[in-house]
Amino acid sequence: MNIFMYNNNGTNIPNIGFYICHCGHNIAGMVDVTDVQKYAASLPGVTVSRDYKYMCSDPGQELIQKDIKEFGLNRIVVASCSPLLHEHTFRVATEKAGLNPYFFHMVNIRENVSWVTQDFKEATKKAKDLVRAAISRVFFHKPLIKKEVPINPDVLVLGGGIAGIHAALTIANAGKKVYLVEREATIGGHMAMFDKTFPTLDCAACILTPKMSAVKSHPNITLWTYSEVEKIEGFVGNYKATVLRKPRYVIEELCVGCMDCIDACIYKEAKYSDEFNLGLSMRKPIYIPFPQATPQVVLIDPETCIDFKSHRCKKTCIDICDREAIDLKQTAKYDEINVGTVILTTGFKTFDAKRAPQYGYGKFPNVFTSLELERMVNASGPTSGEVITRDGKKPAKVGIVHCVGSRDEKSNKWCSKVCCMYSLKLAHLIKEHTDAEVYNFYIDMRTPGKGYEEFYDKLMNEGVNFIRGRVAEITDWALVAEEENKLTIRVEDTLVGVVRRIPVDMVVLSVGLEPREDASDISRMFNISCSNEGFFLERHPKLAPVSTFTDGIFIAGACQGPKDIPESVAQAGAAAAEALSLICAGTIELEPNTASIIEEFCSGCKSCITLCPYTAILYNEDTKKACINEVLCKGCGTCVASCPSGSIIQNMFEDEQIYGEIEGLLKFAGIELADNKTEGKEIEHA
Amino acid sequence: MKYIYYPGCSLKSTGRLYEESLLAVFRVLKIDYVELNDWNCCGATAYMAIDENQAYVLAARNLAIAEEQLKDEKEVNIVAPCSACYMILLKTQKFLKENPAEQKKVKLALKESGLTYTGNAKIRHPLDVLVNDIGEKEISKAVKNPLTNLNVAAYYGCQTVRPYSTFDDQRNPVFMDRLLKAAGANIVDWSMKTRCCGSSLTGTIQEVALPLSYVILHEAKKRRADVITTACSLCQFNLECYQNDIDKKFKTDLKIDVVYFTQLLGLALGIDHVELGIQRLFAKPVNIFKILKGDEHIYV
Numbered sequence: 011m012n013i014f015m016y017n018n019n020g021t022n023i024p025n026i027g028f029y030i031c032h033c034g035h036n037i038a039g040m041v042d043v044t045d046v047q048k049y050a051a052s053l054p055g056v057t058v059s060r061d062y063k064y065m066c067s068d069p070g071q072e073l074i075q076k077d078i079k080e081f082g083l084n085r086i087v088v089a090s091c092s093p094l095l096h097e098h099t100f101r102v103a104t105e106k107a108g109l110n111p112y113f114f115h116m117v118n119i120r121e122n123v124s125w126v127t128q129d130f131k132e133a134t135k136k137a138k139d140l141v142r143a144a145i146s147r148v149f150f151h152k153p154l155i156k157k158e159v160p161i162n163p164d165v166l167v168l169g170g171g172i173a174g175i176h177a178a179l180t181i182a183n184a185g186k187k188v189y190l191v192e193r194e195a196t197i198g199g200h201m202a203m204f205d206k207t208f209p210t211l212d213c214a215a216c217i218l219t220p221k222m223s224a225v226k227s228h229p230n231i232t233l234w235t236y237s238e239v240e241k242i243e244g245f246v247g248n249y250k251a252t253v254l255r256k257p258r259y260v261i262e263e264l265c266v267g268c269m270d271c272i273d274a275c276i277y278k279e280a281k282y283s284d285e286f287n288l289g290l291s292m293r294k295p296i297y298i299p300f301p302q303a304t305p306q307v308v309l310i311d312p313e314t315c316i317d318f319k320s321h322r323c324k325k326t327c328i329d330i331c332d333r334e335a336i337d338l339k340q341t342a343k344y345d346e347i348n349v350g351t352v353i354l355t356t357g358f359k360t361f362d363a364k365r366a367p368q369y370g371y372g373k374f375p376n377v378f379t380s381l382e383l384e385r386m387v388n389a390s391g392p393t394s395g396e397v398i399t400r401d402g403k404k405p406a407k408v409g410i411v412h413c414v415g416s417r418d419e420k421s422n423k424w425c426s427k428v429c430c431m432y433s434l435k436l437a438h439l440i441k442e443h444t445d446a447e448v449y450n451f452y453i454d455m456r457t458p459g460k461g462y463e464e465f466y467d468k469l470m471n472e473g474v475n476f477i478r479g480r481v482a483e484i485t486d487w488a489l490v491a492e493e494e495n496k497l498t499i500r501v502e503d504t505l506v507g508v509v510r511r512i513p514v515d516m517v518v519l520s521v522g523l524e525p526r527e528d529a530s531d532i533s534r535m536f537n538i539s540c541s542n543e544g545f546f547l548e549r550h551p552k553l554a555p556v557s558t559f560t561d562g563i564f565i566a567g568a569c570q571g572p573k574d575i576p577e578s579v580a581q582a583g584a585a586a587a588e589a590l591s592l593i594c595a596g597t598i599e600l601e602p603n604t605a606s607i608i609e610e611f612c613s614g615c616k617s618c619i620t621l622c623p624y625t626a627i628l629y630n631e632d633t634k635k636a637c638i639n640e641v642l643c644k645g646c647g648t649c650v651a652s653c654p655s656g657s658i659i660q661n662m663f664e665d666e667q668i669y670g671e672i673e674g675l676l677k678f679a680g681i682e683l684a685d686n687k688t689e690g691k692e693i694e695h696a
Numbered sequence: 697m698k699y700i701y702y703p704g705c706s707l708k709s710t711g712r713l714y715e716e717s718l719l720a721v722f723r724v725l726k727i728d729y730v731e732l733n734d735w736n737c738c739g740a741t742a743y744m745a746i747d748e749n750q751a752y753v754l755a756a757r758n759l760a761i762a763e764e765q766l767k768d769e770k771e772v773n774i775v776a777p778c779s780a781c782y783m784i785l786l787k788t789q790k791f792l793k794e795n796p797a798e799q800k801k802v803k804l805a806l807k808e809s810g811l812t813y814t815g816n817a818k819i820r821h822p823l824d825v826l827v828n829d830i831g832e833k834e835i836s837k838a839v840k841n842p843l844t845n846l847n848v849a850a851y852y853g854c855q856t857v858r859p860y861s862t863f864d865d866q867r868n869p870v871f872m873d874r875l876l877k878a879a880g881a882n883i884v885d886w887s888m889k890t891r892c893c894g895s896s897l898t899g900t901i902q903e904v905a906l907p908l909s910y911v912i913l914h915e916a917k918k919r920r921a922d923v924i925t926t927a928c929s930l931c932q933f934n935l936e937c938y939q940n941d942i943d944k945k946f947k948t949d950l951k952i953d954v955v956y957f958t959q960l961l962g963l964a965l966g967i968d969h970v971e972l973g974i975q976r977l978f979a980k981p982v983n984i985f986k987i988l989k990g991d992e993h994i995y996v
Contacts, residue, residue, distance in 0.1 A: 487887050488911075
C-alpha cells in the first residue's frame with residue numbers, strides 16, 4: 011500500500027505533532043509519559059513530540075497551535091482522556107490554528123489504559139501501541155467539512171405530570187411552540203392525586219390546577235391528552251413524531267364538561283373500578299377522571315360501555331348532549347408533527363405492593379398503599395377525606411411501613427427518596443383526620459431538604475410513634491387476645507433491641523418509586539439509554555443531568571430517578587432551558603462522519619436500504635443506484651460493512667484509515683519516510 | 697425418568713411413616729425410583745455448625761454417589777423428602793458452585809474414595825416432583841377417595857421452601873395446597889405456612905418452643921382446619937405430640953390431626969392405611985376418618 015497516496019492538505023508528507031497528557035496523576039501515575047513521548051518521536055512522520063501536564067488547559071491548546079504554525083504540522087495526535095470529553099476542545103484548537111479539525115486524532119490512554127490497570131509496565135506498553143496505531147492512522151486522514159442545518163423551534167414534551175407541565179409552560183412562555191402529549195385523559199400526573207404536599211402542607215390541587223389550566227389556555231401549547239407517541243424519526247433539530255390520538259368517543263372540541271351525560275347514563279349506579287381513585291370508588295362507563303381534569307372533557311370506556319358490548323343501549327348520553335359532542339363511532343387517528351427537540355417527562359410508577367407478600371397487600375383488606383391513602387385523605391377522594399377501614403370504621407391504630415419496595419435486595423435496591431417525607435405527611439394527615447395512634451416503622455429517616463428535618467421534628471412533637479426497624483411481616487394471626495381480629499405488625503425495634511408485635515387496625519405501605527413498565531420501550535424509541543434500575547440515563551450524572559446521549563432529547567422529573575415535586579420542577583426548568591438554548595442557536599452542526607456511495611461501483615442491489623436504521627438511504631429509480639441522505643445518516647457504518655461491492659465509504663472510517671490503524675496497532679508498517687530521522691526533531695519535555 | 701430416593705436418617709427412624717407413605721404414593725403414581733446406594737447422613741445443621749468443610753464433603757458424597765448410580769440417565773434427579781436433607785444438599789451444591797477453591801478440596805476428598813462430584817445433580821423435593829413432573833391433572837385422575845369436606849391446613853415449615861429452594865414462593869408457598877386440592881380437599885387459607893414449629897427446642901427450652909407450636913395449632917383451629925399436613929418429621933412430631941401440654945398451658949382444646957401430606961394424598965389415592973403408616977402416628981387421626989369414612993376401626 012502506498013501510504014502517500016491520500017496525503018492531501020497541500021503537502022505530500024505527513025507532518026505529525028504528537029502530544030501526551032499527564033492529566034495530573036491520572037495518566038502519569040500509571041504510564042511513563044516521557045517514555046511514550048520519546049517513543050512517539052521515533053515514529054515515522056512525527057515532527058514534534060511533547061508531554062504536558064494538562065493538554066486540555068489553555069496553555070496546552072496554545073502549545074498545539076504554536077507548533078502548527080511554527081513547524082507547519084498537518085496532523086495532530088493527542089493521547090489523553092476519552093474523546094467524549096475533549097475531542098471537541100482539541101478540534102477547535104486545531105481549527106483555530108488554520109488546520110482542518112479532522113486532521114486531529116485522539117487516543118484514549120486514561121479510561122482505556124491508566125484507569126483500568128495496576129501494571130505500570132504493561133500500561134506504558136499499551137499506551138505505546140495505541141499511540142503507534144493513531145500515528146499510523148492519521149497518515150490517511152482527509153479534510154472534512156461540517157454541515158449546518160437549521161433547528162425546528164417546536165418542542166415535543168412527552169408526559170403531562172408536573173414536570174411536563176412546567177417544561178411546556180417555560181418553553182411556551184419563551185414564545186416557542188410546544189406539543190404536550192399525555193397518555194391519560196387528563197394532565198396532572200401523580201401530583202393531581204395528592205391531597206397535601208410536604209413539608210409546607212399546602213394543597214396540591216390549589217398549586218397544580220392553575221398551571222394545568224394555563225397549559226390548556228396557552229396559545230403556544232398544543233395539548234393532546236389520551237395520546238401516545240408511536241414513532242419518532244430524524245435527528246436533533248429535525249424530528250418527526252407520529253402521535254396516536256386514542257378515541258375517547260367524545261369530541262373534545264365540542265364537550266364543555268357539563269357532565270349531564272354522566273347523570274344520564276343508563277347505569278344508575280357507578281359500578282366500575284375508578285382508575286384515578288385506584289379502585290377505592292366506582293365510576294360509570296362514561297366519566298371524567300376527576301373534577302378538575304384538564305381538558306374538562308368526559309370520555310367513554312369501551313370496555314364497560316354497554317353499547318360497545320351489545321349495541322343495544324338506549325344511548326341516553328347522546329340524547330342529553332345538546333352540543334352533540336358524543337361520537338360512538340370515533341376512531342383512533344394519527345397526527346404527524348415536526349419538532350426540533352424533545353423533553354421526556356414520563357414519570358414513574360409506584361411499586362406493586364403484592365411483590366412483598368410478607369406485608370399482605372391484596373390479602374388483608376385493611377392493608378393500603380400510600381397512594382391509596384393519598385386519595386383517601388383527599389377531600390374530593392373516594393371517602394370525601396375520611397380515613398376509614400374497609401368496613402367503614404375509623405381506625406384507632408395505624409401503622410405506616412416505610413421502604414416497601416425500596417432499599418431491598420429482593421425487589422428494588424435504591425432509596426425512593428420521597429417516601430420518608432410523604433410518610434410523615436400521611437402520619438400528620440391521619441392524626442388530623444382520626445386521632446388515631448400512628449406508628450412509623452423506618453430503617454433510616456431520610457429528610458434532607460429545605461424545611462424537611464423541621465417537619466420531622468414537628469411530627470415527633472405531635473406524638474407520632476417512630477420505631478426503627480424493617481417490618482418483618484404483617485399477619486392476621488394472634489398470639490394474645492389483643493391481637494385477635496387485628497393486623498399485627500412484627501418488627502425488630504433496633505433501638506431497644508427487642509422484637510415487637512404491634513396490633514393495628516390499618517396498615518399503610520409506603521411504596522417506592524419505579525420506572526414505568528414501558529420505560530425501556532420509550533428509551534428504545536427515542537434512542538436513549540436506561541440505567542441499571544430502568545430509569546432514563548442522563549448524559550452525565552453531575553454536569554449534564556437533563557441531557558441524554560442523543561442530541562436534542564432531554565429528560566426531566568421522576569423518569570430519570572425518584573424525586574419530589576420541587577426537584578422535578580427544577581429539572582423541568584433545566585430541560586426547558588437546554589431545549590431553548592438549542593433553539594436560540596438556530597442551527598446545528600452535523601458531524602461529517604457520514605457514509606456516501608461511489609456511484610460507479612453501486613450495482614443497485616438495495617441490500618443497504620433495508621439495513622439502515624435511520625432510513626437515510628434511498629433508491630434512485632433513474633440512475634438505478636442507492637443514494638444516502640447525509641443529513642439523516644448517523645455514521646453507524648452498517649451499510650458500509652454490508653455492501654457486497656464495497657461501494658460505500660464512510661468519512662473518518664475509510665478502509666485505509668482502519669487498515670492503517672490496525673497495522674499500526676499490530677506492528678508499525680515499517681515504511682520509512684524519506685526525510686524521517688529522529689535527529690533534528692523537536693523533542694521537549696515540559 | 698428415574699429418580700434417586702435419598703431418605704436421610706429420620707425417614708428410616710422416627711419418620712418411617714413419611715417414607716412408607718411417600719414410596720406408596722410413588723408406586724401408585726408409577727414414579728420410578730431407586731434408593732441411593734450406601735448413603736450417609738446429610739450433616740444436618742449440627743455438623744455444619746461444627747466443621748463446615750467436613751460437612752460439605754459429607755453432603756457432597758451423597759450427590760457424587762447419585763451421579764455415579766444414575767450415570768446412564770440423561771439427568772440425575774435426587775428426591776430428598778426430609779426438609780433438612782433437602783436444604784443441606786441444596787446449600788452444599790450452591791456453596792461449592794460459588795467457591796471453586798472449596799470445591800477443589802471437596803473433590804479431592806471424594807477422589808480418595810473413587811467418587812467424582814460435578815454439581816450437576818438436580819435436588820428435588822417430593823412436592824416439586826409431584827406438582828411439576830406428575831401434575832395436578834394426573835393426580836386428580838388417580839384419586840379414588842376424594843378428600844371431600846376435609847379442611848386441610850397445609851404447613852410447609854421453615855426449611856422446605858427457604859432459603860435455597862426455587863420451586864415455590866418462599867413466603868407464601870402453594871404447592872402442597874395445589875396437590876391436596878387436586879385430591880379434593882378444602883384448603884384453609886392461613887398465614888402460618890412457613891412459621892417455625894419450635895424445632896428441637898421442644899426438647900430443650902419448652903417455654904420458647906410451645907408458644908411457637910401453639911400459634912400454628914391455634915390459627916389452624918381458628919380457621920376450622922381438621923388436619924394439618926406437614927413435609928418434615930420434626931414439624932410433624934412437634935405439632936402432633938405437644939397438643940396436651942399446649943392445651944394445659946394455653947387453656948385450649950386443640951385436637952387437630954397432624955399427618956404427612958403424603959399420608960393424606962395416599963388415602964385419596966386409595967392406598968391402604970397400613971401401607972401409609974397411619975398406625976404409627978402417636979395420636980389417632982380422629983378427624984380424618986370421621987369425615988372421610990365415618991368409622992374409626994381401621995386403626996390397627
